[in-house]
Amino acid sequence: MKKIFVSLVLIILASVAYSQEEDQLLVSEIKQSTVITQPATLKKGFFRISAVFTYGAADKMFSDNGRKEYLVGNAWTRSSTNIIELQYGLSNSIEMAFALPYEISTTSRSIIDIIPVTDSVITTARKLKGNGIGDIEFAISYQIIKGTKSKPSLVSKLIATFPTGRKNPSNIKNRWEYDKPTGRGETTLALQVIYRKVIYPYSYSFTGAFKYPFGGEKVLFPYEDPISFRSGNYYEAGGNFNFLLNDWIAVQNDLYYAYKRADSYNDNTTYFSNNQSAIYYHPNISFQLKKFRLVQGVLFPLKGKSISADPYYNIYLQYIF
């Protein structure tokens, strides 16, 4: 009996000692961690593949004075960005990423031309398509402060976008029938900093980002000459609050403010573009099924100026190797 008593004491002590040890998870357990419990960057040798689908339609916009208004006219645009993203953990603190987008966009418009002089009415339906590879993206993330279960993490992320997408109108039949561009036509460099803290089953983060576009030359409309342009600088600040509903379902709430300066065309910023700003709320729900993850959400623009006011539906499918 004495031996049993001593054995019990030893077992309890051992379990207490084990529970005080942090980050003693198996590799398979780390790979199955949720968006809340996952490391700030991928662990060394881990590889994640993601398919990201977004869908939205141009219906409303925030005017210059911040009013949410329906777009004037009957042009109706549906757009979808579909991205294949590859992420790889170079070390426990450094992660590389590559994203290949495929853009699908259709703008339809129908106009009834009434010409009293000739007493004629002509109905014209026009459709512009913009399908093709978009601008590819490379990113590198580095954990400046390495996060643990009790300590927050601080990650800096450098993102470079290259103009691989079609930047000019192509396949031009006339001024109203052509294939729309699928890329911006310029290289950009962005820096993002993310502070994240996990207090199981919750996590929160703060983020700040700045994007600098380098500009280029492109044709804006069919039959016109290329003009020099540069997109406005982009700034973003926000945060999120996330919580687990159970061991494998997490709810994420992103709230952020974005500001973009007006684009300039031939060094003129008032041409076709205004300063844009918006506050976005992006709730999404994430299902972690072993190494497979499904994330679904809707991006809602809450307030803004000179920017689209339409929500975007998005879905992510991820698998980690």
Next chain:
Amino acid sequence: MTALYERVMKLKEKYMKYHILIWWLLLMSITAYAQTGNDSILLNERKIDRPLTLHKGQLQFNTAYEFSIISQEYDNNNKSINRADMGTASIMHKYSLELNYGLLDFLQITVDLNYTKRGERKETRQLYSPDYEINYFDDYKGFEDLFIGTVLKLPLKSKKFELALSPGIYVPLFSNRPEAPEHNISLIDGDLPIIRIVYYNNHKIATETAAIKIGASSIFRASKDFSVSAKLNYSWPVSESESIIWINQLNGSSFIYYDIPYRFLIDNTLDYEVTLAYQAISWFNISLSYFHKNKSSGWSEITGFRIGNPESELSLLSIGYEIKASRNLWISEFIDIPLGGRNHLGPFSIYLGISYNFFPLNKN
């Protein structure tokens, strides 16, 4: 340490005969608690096992967001018209809040309220010499009529088959009177300046009409993991209703609006839905549904004459799933695909719903 050990051993000898009894009682009490606690009902009950009515004392909050792309329309000959090609497609956002409470194990009360928003464009008209661009826009938004109903489950002894009746009423809580139009005229500068006229009309969603609904629902559990369920509803208005239509008069470059009352009768609506559901895992249920609705017998005097509404119908195929995130929280998602119809819009919809369930008045 030795003294403590000896004292434990003495106690052990004295109460040894009670050990099994104490452990047995403890286990029994835990088991009994687990079996009677209402939360355990929710914990153990899979979607396919849920009765047609809530359990007694169960309160259920259902919230949902539905995003519909209306790029299709069916004409009077059941022919599909692609509104997207004409640029007249629209998007509908619908927010739902439903409250259900189990008064008894076979009687449930339901309160349902929806808010909808949709902006619909018409084809742009261009009039030449002088140059005018004329745009028409209809803004539909507001609450739907509030629905209050009950679900009464019939006392059938079979667990394989259940049948329930679901009568209810639509309460005219919200006004159907649209706000005044917001037409405007503006000069668009450019190489070829044009005058842009926007006819912006507002519409409400509520009919402000009391209506009665009778319905029935049933479920047949063909096997442990597979079920077939069906719903049938019929609703009709209690009386005629009144609303207003706005007319406008151009005075210089500004509009003056007048409202004219008119009477109308909302349609009788018949709808039914058949659902095949498969409980793939205890927490995951997938389903495939066919939904059909038919509207008829309504009329309106909006033109000054009483004109019957065209009979309309719509068929939808719905594919979806429900995930039981916890005993209290269920998450569902459905995609509705229009199959056919007549005199009706054909929305393609994505529905995201959250259901929260608990027993507020019971301690267990």
